Amino acid sequence: MKKKRPLRVLFGTNDIGFRIGLYSKFLQKQYGDKILVHSYVTYKLPKHHYETHFTYEYNNLFAKPVFVRWFLTFYNFLRFFGKYDMFFFFSGETLLTRKLRPLEFRLYKLLGKRIVMSFVGADIRSPKYLQWKNEHIYEFLKGTEVPKKTEPFQDKLIRDSRKYAEKIFVSTPDLLDIIPEAEYFPVMLDFEQFGRDFEAAEPFEKPDDEVWILHAPSEPKTKGSHYIHHIAEELEEKFGKKVRFVMPARNYQPVAAAYSVTRYELFRWYKSCDIVIDQMLIGWYGMQTVEAIASGNRTIVFIDEKLKKQLSPCPSLVVCDLVSLKSVLENLILSEQKKTLNNFQNKSWVEQNHTLVGQASLFDFMIQ
Numbered sequence: 001m002k003k004k005r006p007l008r009v010l011f012g013t014n015d016i017g018f019r020i021g022l023y024s025k026f027l028q029k030q031y032g033d034k035i036l037v038h039s040y041v042t043y044k045l046p047k048h049h050y051e052t053h054f055t056y057e058y059n060n061l062f063a064k065p066v067f068v069r070w071f072l073t074f075y076n077f078l079r080f081f082g083k084y085d086m087f088f089f090f091s092g093e094t095l096l097t098r099k100l101r102p103l104e105f106r107l108y109k110l111l112g113k114r115i116v117m118s119f120v121g122a123d124i125r126s127p128k129y130l131q132w133k134n135e136h137i138y139e140f141l142k143g144t145e146v147p148k149k150t151e152p153f154q155d156k157l158i159r160d161s162r163k164y165a166e167k168i169f170v171s172t173p174d175l176l177d178i179i180p181e182a183e184y185f186p187v188m189l190d191f192e193q194f195g196r197d198f199e200a201a202e203p204f205e206k207p208d209d210e211v212w213i214l215h216a217p218s219e220p221k222t223k224g225s226h227y228i229h230h231i232a233e234e235l236e237e238k239f240g241k242k243v244r245f246v247m248p249a250r251n252y253q254p255v256a257a258a259y260s261v262t263r264y265e266l267f268r269w270y271k272s273c274d275i276v277i278d279q280m281l282i283g284w285y286g287m288q289t290v291e292a293i294a295s296g297n298r299t300i301v302f303i304d305e306k307l308k309k310q311l312s313p314c315p316s317l318v319v320c321d322l323v324s325l326k327s328v329l330e331n332l333i334l335s336e337q338k339k340t341l342n343n344f345q346n347k348s349w350v351e352q353n354h355t356l357v358g359q360a361s362l363f364d365f366m367i368q
Helices: 019-034 066-081 101-110 127-135 137-141 152-164 173-177 191-200 225-242 263-272 287-294 305-310 322-334 344-354 360-366
Strands: 007-016 035-045 086-090 114-119 167-170 211-214 243-246 275-277 298-301 317-319
Touching: 007 019, 019 035, 019 086, 019 360, 066 101, 101 114, 101 152, 127 137, 137 322, 167 173, 173 305, 191 263, 191 287, 211 225, 211 263, 211 322, 225 243, 225 322, 263 287, 275 287, 275 322, 287 298, 287 344, 298 322
Parallel strands: 007 035, 007 086, 086 114, 114 167, 211 243, 211 275, 275 298, 298 317
Antiparallel strands: none
16 A cells, blocks of 8 residues: 655744744654654744754845845745645745735645644734733723724734634634634643753852842733833832842833843743743733743733633742732742742643643644
C-alpha cells in the first residue's frame, strides 16, 4: 500500500510571542510523519527578546525597498501556494497584501487548500476601544456601555476569515464577543525552554524583610499601568522600605515602554519578586501571568465578570479590579505567605491549561 503523503502546513507570517516555533516543534513531535510543518515569517514580536528558527525568514520585510518587497511577496506566494496543503495565519497577516487577501483566499479554496486564522487581540480589537477603556475603566466597572470593539478594516478581516477559514482561534476568551464562533486557544508556554531560561537567570540581591512587586507590561496602555503606578506610589509612601515596586515602564515614555526589559531581565525579576501584577484593563490574562505563576509568584490580574466562569482555579492567581487593587496589595504585603518556586499546584495549573501537551486536542482537526 502506498504511504499517505503527510499534511504540509505553513505557519505565517506574523509571529507574536513564540507561537510559531512552539507550535511547529510540538506538531512535528506529536504527529511525526503525518504532518510536515514549515514556517514563513516577515515580522516577529518581541523582535530582540528571543531567538527562534523559521524555515523561511524575511524579518522586517516591509522595511525593504518597494521593488524588493513586492518581488519577495509574489515570489514566495507562488512558491508556497503549490507546496502546502494548510495555511495557518496569525493576526490576519497572510502571504499577500491586505487588499489582495480575498483573492488570495479564493485561490486557496479553488485548489482545495485549508486556511486557519488565529487572532491574539490587537488584530481584531479596536485601539479606540482600548483607549476608551483606559480612560474610563472605573465607569466600565460600574457597567457603562462600551463603544464598538472593532474598526472597519478589522470587520473586513473577520468577514474574510469567516467566509474562507475552516477554523478560527482566539487567544483570550474576551475576543469571543467579537467572533463568537471562534475557538479559544490559550497562550502556551514552552515549559522546557522556560525551565532553561529560568534556571539561567541570576536573581537580584533582596533583603529577606522586603516585599518586591513587579509590573513590567508589554504595552502600558493595554494593562492599565497608569493606574497601577499611582497605587504603587501610595503604597510606597505607606510601607516605606518594606516594599519595592519594580516597574520598568514607570520612567519611560509610552512608546519606549513597550517591552521595557529584556527576556533575561524579566526572568531575573520573576525569580526575585514576590508578587506580579499583569493587567487591570483587558479583562483576561496573558503570557506574563502564566510565566509569573510558573515562577512561583502570586500574580494579580483583572478578570472580566462575564469571563470568570471560564477561569480555572489556581492557588497563586489573585483576581481583582482597580477598585480593590490597593487593598488586595496591602493584604498580600502583610501576608506571611512566602514565595514557593516549586509549587506543585502552580506547575500543574500551567501544564494543564497552558502547554500544548495539556491542550493537544486543539490540533486534532488537522488530521481528522
